[in-house]
Amino acid sequence: MGKDNQNILQELETSDYKYGFVTDIETETIGRGLSEEVIRLISQKKGEPEWMLERRLKAYRHWLTMKHPNWAHLDIPEIDFQDVIYYAAPKQTKKLNSMDEVDPELKRTFDKLGIPLEEQMALAGVAVDAVMDSVSVKTTFRDTLAEKGIIFCSISEAIKEHPELIKKYLGSVVPYTDNFYAALNAAVFSDGSFCYIPKGVRCPMELSTYFRINAQGTGQFERTLIVADEGAYVSYLEGCTAPRRDENQLHAAVVEIVVEKDADVKYSTVQNWYPGDKEGRGGIYNFVTKRGLCKQGAHLSWTQVETGSAITWKYPSCVLLGDNSSGEFYSVAMTNNFQQADTGTKMIHLGKNTRSRIVSKGISAGRSQNAYRGLVQVAKGADNARNYSQCDSLLIGDKCGAHTFPVIKNANPSAVLEHEATTSKISEEQLFYCQQRGLSAEDAVGLIVNGYAREVLSKLPMEFAVEAQKLLSISLEGSVG
């Protein structure tokens, strides 16, 4: 191995995390720690109805009986849940009527994030709900969507304005009893997005949520609920960033998707929470539960590009309840420096003729650890279920780790289940070939990695795909000399 290329492949410096700025904005927070009192305070601040508070308290009491999950291939430092601030909001006194009234500093933040919150949105054709710390700041395009009967608003508003839908669907896919972090989220979630597409409606634009943690010492616990009624279609995008801080911050989100009969939902995530510095200081702990329920003939597709967070624990799943329903999971998970990721999916085949497809591409660099964990389960009554799984790992350098934990549980002999896995390294020969054509080593690695991830990136909506490509290259900066 040549000296320079050895350095290129092994030398590690931190990459510049360009979203690492802090917005200087007045923030209203409550004290650190968690208690029934704190939950009442959150509920009160949000002006919630009594039934919502009851749900929160029930979840909290259940959470107290639960233990932190430690089964993942992760080294999780003990988290002091009493040291987290559970509510932080950019201070705003009055309700806003137009974009002009949004705090300019806040607007600048979203500009820096490259979120076109205003007129540009019309061109981009994306409706955005931006969540800063705990509060949903602005939902664009609501009127256009309302004409089609589409509801797209913050979950707090939905609780007040559409209680019947919330009561029916919230917690129906991920109940608070599901796991430790789902229970915590159900107790303390502060905001998030809600989306409802009525029967037979095809949502005319991509819906998008941007999550941003800004205030120090806070956790973010957003809750997203998407309901696609019979025959409806929606494509939903989610982006996440956070400032660079030395301490670890907690993020525990829940995303629930209800895909009714013959409906189709595409959910895309580009997760770029602050990953910590090159020594492994700071960064977001990302514990997320994402699940969709597919009724008869319904289709749900998860696409995720995970480049951020110090620790990622996340398994977007499909419960294929209805006959002829199908689920897909496309994932690129990249870890560098001291990042740890344990991510994958669960495909639960309950209905007949259900199909699922898993394509997971892990990329490990630096001293990071990257695990794919997947479950494909076929129930007794799920005749003719089919699954195809492909899990690839790409290693950059020789101090990182890639791990695969695929689990198959099959109770029906008619099932056809395929699993393929590969592990590869970027070769010296590939680098030399690219460099001989004039590419720098860094560009070459970026190109090779993007090529490796192409099958997944091509599933992303166009604009997101471009961003994700850049992100993969940026996240590798420093890992290649």
Next chain:
Amino acid sequence: MLKIENLHAKVGDKEILKGINLEVKAGEVHAIMGPNGSGKSTLASVLAGNEKFDVTQGSVEYNGENLLELNVEERSRKGLFLGFQYPVEIPGVTMANFMKIAVNEQRKARGEEPLSPAEYLKLMREKSAIVELDSKLTSRAVNEGFSGGEKKKNEIFQMAMLDPKLAILDETDSGLDIDALRIVATGVTRLKREDNATVVITHYQRLLDYIVPDYVHVLYKGRIIYTGDKSLALKLEKEGYDWLINDYKEE
């Protein structure tokens, strides 16, 4: 254009090049022949800057610059092209995209603007015609699933796209059937100009039926032991290397 003096290089502890001297001027075509293991491919790799090899002695001047001080991509951007004996696959990256990045890197190094998509497509169409490269290949991943012949044609296509000053072709003819050989070789010939030069490394005389060299060098045990004109290749084809290398066998 290229002046190699007393070049020594080793891989690990093994010295492979033991004092190469070679001068290539603009407008010339040089052929380097020699038995297996004589150091032909090593010479090509060292000139391109492959770090697998350590240069221990000697100098290489390229257009007035010290070539050995430049890194791989700098050499490329200054117009040095290597046609690979074993082109590498890059899954998921289309040939068209790969070349677009490469062409624009070269343009950037010359202080030129990147090509517009329309200009680029035009260039690609024009250059793929030179080697009769199936236009479908440019939308496939770099070298992935290409046949041996397609890979070699693809190397010459890239050479045409990048329009190098000095092209070093490492056994571009190996593994080619006679038609592919003709296409590759005429491609190279059509790219020849007064202001560029080509070094062809080959085992067989038959390539030189199409590419007419000004000089033919025989490389043996890390040194150029004989230089002649194109008739030398014919003689080698007929009589082998024995008459030349007998004198050196004792070493």
